[in-house]
Amino acid sequence: MFFLPKAAYFHIPFCVNICHYCDFNKVFLKGQPVQEYLTYMEKELQHTLAAAPTEGMETIFVGGGTPTALSLQQLETFFTMVSSHFSFAQLQEYSVEANPEQTSLEKLELMKAHGVNRLSMGVQAFQASLLKELGRSHTEEDVFRTVEDARRVGLTNISLDIMFGLPRQTVDHLKETLEKAFSLDVPHFSAYSLQLERKTVFYNRAAKGELLLPEHEEEARMYEVLMEEMEKHGYTQYEISNFAKKGYESKHNLQYWNNNEYYGIGAGAHGYIHGVRHENAGPLKKYFQAIDQAGVPYTASHTLSLQEKMEEEMFMGLRKREGVDDSRFIKRYGRSFFTVFGTQIEALIKRGLLQKEGTRIALTKQGVFLGNEVFQEFIGVTTV
Known part of the structure; x- marks a missing residue:
């Protein structure tokens, strides 16, 4: 038994800089064939929809990488491609991941014009020292400016990502981050503990004994503080790592947690269609070659029993x-x-x-x- 996909995930793998903890499929933006990549994404989408049509999208999520690292023209190409292949009649949520320092007012206006109604912004922390440790290049001022700009264009459904259990982070650091985050009065937060993933800077540093992480008890205390502060400020913990004001729960992520099927488009993306989970090729050349040969870039597929x-x-x-x-x-x-x-x-x-x-x-x-x-x-x- 399977259900028609009503959700789609699009992966934009380009980043201006690489965060030290990130294991998602990504490449440095400079010198990359971005326009060619967008063309191949459309080829993959066309082939996917021919094999597995949909009656219409309920949710779309654009992640990465850093979607907002693309230029205005490239974003225009991408958003036009998406809207040309999907009916938005049933669309409830259209989210785009954003890095504060690469999200201009013009890009936000473009998103709004193409039906985007939710912004998911990577903040992680508000201490300059911790941001530097993470390999992040934004500042506190960038975050406040981007939230203000988003509201100016009518994007009020904003989610901020927060991290805990970071190198050299204390409970007081987390409390300070939360205090500043709450002052922005956004309706949603995602909060994750640091996971050491292979092929990341942090993993390699930890293997060499060079990463000073909080003790397990202190990390557990951070999670406890997080839950207490969220509840105190009117946010409901509707999922282990997610907190929302009423009505602002992430509809797209609920597609995953409800075990619904979804399209996964782009290099390194994962999809679940007609009872089959698949993984796309990550390196751009392999992604292009696979689409040229087979129409889809699957490197692994598994039919679930x-x-x-x-x-x-x-x-x-x-x-x-x-x-x-x-x-x-x-x-x-x-x-x-x-x-x-x-x-x-x-x-x-x-x-x-x-x-x-x-x-x-x-x-x-x-x-x-x-x-x-x-x-x-x-x-x-x-x-x-």
């Missing part, structure tokens, strides 16, 4: 604080998750990591801190 779909429904859905509902599960898979995963659910409830309310199960507060342990219990389960 019914068991795998049920597992994903659980560990993706449990990221949401509302959890997962058995009635939805039965509608999708013809079986109750209390039957499929009854042993795991019972054990996690006894450990105080899950709670049950009617037909719904969700993480407890303790379970939020130990989410990965909970999710692992639903992977590789043998069922009859």
Whole structure:
């Protein structure tokens, strides 16, 4: 069983500078064949839609890399391409990732003119020393200016990314960052702990013992402070790493957490179409060559079994604080998750990591801190 995709992710891999923690597919912008890349993205999109048509988009997310590193003309080309292939009649959310120092008033006006209605901005911290440590090139002033400019053109649905557990970061640093972030009065925050990913500057420095990270207890305290401050300022934690004022939850990310299918277009993008998860070639030359040869740039594809779909429904859905509902599960898979995963659910409830309310199960507060342990219990389960 599969559902028609109503969400699309577009990957723009170009960056003016490379952050020390980022493991997403990206390349330095200077000297890159950006216009050619946009042409190939359209070829991939055309081939994808021919094989898997849609009735219309509900959400679109443009990520990277740094989408706003593109010039005005390049952004115009991209946005025109997207709107020429999708109906926006059902579109609820159109998000673009932005770096503050590369997001001019003119680019924001262009986004607004093409139907973009949400801005997701990478801030991470408000201390110049921490930003330098991260390899970020923006300033506090850039953030405030970009938020003001976005509102000036009518883009009021703004999300800020915050990070914790950073090298040399303290709880007081995080409190200061949150205080300044709250002063901007944006409706959404995404907040992530630092993960050391292979092939990043931080990973290599950590391997050499050169990265001074907070102790585990201090990082846990940062997460606790984060949740307390968000609640105090009127933001609901609707997912492990996401907080929103009512009505401003990320509709696109909910497509992922609800285990819905989506198009993934661009070098290094991942997609989920007709029950098949696929990964695109990352290097630009390989991406171009694959599209020339096959129309799509897939380097890996996996058809999910019914068991795998049920597992994903659980560990993706449990990221949401509302959890997962058995009635939805039965509608999708013809079986109750209390039957499929009854042993795991019972054990996690006894450990105080899950709670049950009617037909719904969700993480407890303790379970939020130990989410990965909970999710692992639903992977590789043998069922009859």
